Amino acid sequence: MNQRLLLIVSLGILLLDGCSEVKPRYRDTSSLEAPPRIDIPSDKAVSQERQTTEHRKKTEPWVFIDDAESPPVLLIKKLPDRAWEVVSQALADKKIEVTDKNREEGVFLVKYDPSKDIGKTFGNVRFLWFEDDYGEAEYKLTLKWKDTETQVRARLIKQAETDDDDEELADGSAKLIQALYDAIHKDEAEDSE
Numbered sequence: 297m298n299q300r301l302l303l304i305v306s307l308g309i310l311l312l313d314g315c316s317e318v319k320p321r322y323r324d325t326s327s328l329e330a331p332p333r334i335d336i337p338s339d340k341a342v343s344q345e346r347q348t349t350e351h352r353k354k355t356e357p358w359v360f361i362d363d364a365e366s367p368p369v370l371l372i373k374k375l376p377d378r379a380w381e382v383v384s385q386a387l388a389d390k391k392i393e394v395t396d397k398n399r400e401e402g403v404f405l406v407k408y409d410p411s412k413d414i415g416k417t418f419g420n421v422r423f424l425w426f427e428d429d430y431g432e433a434e435y436k437l438t439l440k441w442k443d444t445e446t447q448v449r450a451r452l453i454k455q456a457e458t459d460d461d462d463e464e465l466a467d468g469s470a471k472l473i474q475a476l477y478d479a480i481h482k483d484e485a486e487d488s489e
Contacts, residue, residue, distance in 0.1 A: 379446035410468030
């Protein structure tokens, strides 16, 4: 019995002795060679920093208008969920009334009056000659993913009545796409600054 007790005590002492040694967590790197030091004049360091910052600012644009089709198509190089948010923000920025929306189908129904966005501006003067007559109408915006971009199409659903001279009002789908592009492009330019 004494031999068993002596064996247990000696095993316990060996275990405690083996566990008591604390090993360093990381390898000692003091004996390794240090990397060479390169002295860069301070004016070059600043210019390199500026070049890096300027390079980051000059990113590829991610919003385009494809005017090969009629009406033109807005192309956003973002995934559909992100493009949905971008279009929602552009509609809010342009104060375009959204009457209904369905994110799953990628559809916005909006009321838009293109006459608010027409004319070339020169200072405070607007040139309205040769512009079509528009009225507030209902449009359907459809977002669809194709290849590497989200396409945004506008289609006239319900035209406003006629103008004061009983002339038919023009379809403002192209103007709606242009208004969205302007709002998104403005945000894109602000983000790159």
